[in-house]
Amino acid sequence: xxxxxxxRTGAEIYPSGRVVIPTSSLKSLIATAFDLPFSxxxxxxxxxxxxxxxxxxxxxxxxxxxxxxxxxxxxxDPRLRQMLxxxxxxxxxxxxxRETKTGRVYLLIKSGKTIPLKPxxxxxxxxxxxxxxxxxxxxxxxxANTTMRELANFVGDFYLNCPVLDQTSLPGAxxxxxxxxxxxxxxxxxxxxRREELMQFIRVMGLKLIPSTGSIETLVIDHAEQPSEx
Numbered sequence: 001x002x003x004x005x006x007x008r009t010g011a012e013i014y015p016s017g018r019v020v021i022p023t024s025s026l027k028s029l030i031a032t033a034f035d036l037p038f039s040x041x042x043x044x045x046x047x048x049x050x051x052x053x054x055x056x057x058x059x060x061x062x063x064x065x066x067x068x069x070x071x072x073x074x075x076x077d078p079r080l081r082q083m084l085x086x087x088x089x090x091x092x093x094x095x096x097x098r099e100t101k102t103g104r105v106y107l108l109i110k111s112g113k114t115i116p117l118k119p120x121x122x123x124x125x126x127x128x129x130x131x132x133x134x135x136x137x138x139x140x141x142x143x144a145n146t147t148m149r150e151l152a153n154f155v156g157d158f159y160l161n162c163p164v165l166d167q168t169s170l171p172g173a174x175x176x177x178x179x180x181x182x183x184x185x186x187x188x189x190x191x192x193x194r195r196e197e198l199m200q201f202i203r204v205m206g207l208k209l210i211p212s213t214g215s216i217e218t219l220v221i222d223h224a225e226q227p228s229e230x
Contacts, residue, residue: 011075013068017059019080023052026092026224031073033084034096034219037157044221053227059083071133071150073157095223105214106164108152108207115206117174120145136180136194141201143176155202155209159195163216168207178204 012020067077156164
C-alpha cells in the first residue's frame with residue numbers, strides 16, 4: 001500500500017482473489033470493505049477522506065472462485081470485503097463500530113409501465129469480467145451490465161445520499177441507453193440538473209423511486225492511523 005498521486009480509477013478484481021484498487025482515500029477503502037456509501041460512514045480525522053493510497057491485495061486460496069463482479073465502490077464477493085477489512089485493520093490500525101438508526105430510505109420499484117431494459121450480453125456469473133456501470137456518455141445516459149441492486153446502490157450512494165432498496169424483483173443484469181434532454185442552461189446547480197436527468201432515466205426504464213422509512217446501518221470510525229510500511 002502506497003500513497004497515490006491521481007484520482008481513483010476503479011478497482012480491478014481477478015478470479016484468484018487478487019484485488020487492485022488505485023488512488024483511493026481511506027474513507028473510499030472503508031466504504032468498499034464494509035459495502036456502505038460515504039453517507040453512512042462517520043468519525044475520524046480529515047486526512048481519511050483526502051490522502052490517497054494504492055492497494056494491492058491477494059486473498060487466500062479458496063476452492064471456490066471469487067466473484068469478480070464490482071462497481072466503483074462495491075465488491076460483490078463478501079470474502080473479498082472481509083479480506084479488505086482485515087487489511088485496513090492491520091495496516092491502518094482501524095477500529096470501527098456499527099450503529100443502526102431509523103431514517104429515510106427509498107424503494108426502487110416497477111412503475112407499472114413497460115420495462116424496456118435488455119438483458120446484458122455479458123453473462124452474469126461470478127467468474128465473468130462484468131463491471132456494472134451507470135453514467136453519462138455525452139448526451140446519453142447508459143446502463144451497462146448492471147443489476148437492479150447495483151442501480152439502487154448507485155442512485156443512493158451518489159445522488160440521494162441515503163439507502164435505496166431494490167424491490168423490483170428483476171433478476172440478472174441489464175443494458176439500456178437513453179438520450180437525455182438537454183440540461184437547462186439557466187440551471188444554477190449543474191449537479192441538480194444531472195440528478196433530475198437520472199430521475200427521468202429511471203422513469204423511462206419503467207421504474208420509480210418512492211420514499212419510505214427504514215433501518216439504516218452506519219459505521220463509526222473510532223480510530224485510524226497512517227499506514228504502516230509494506
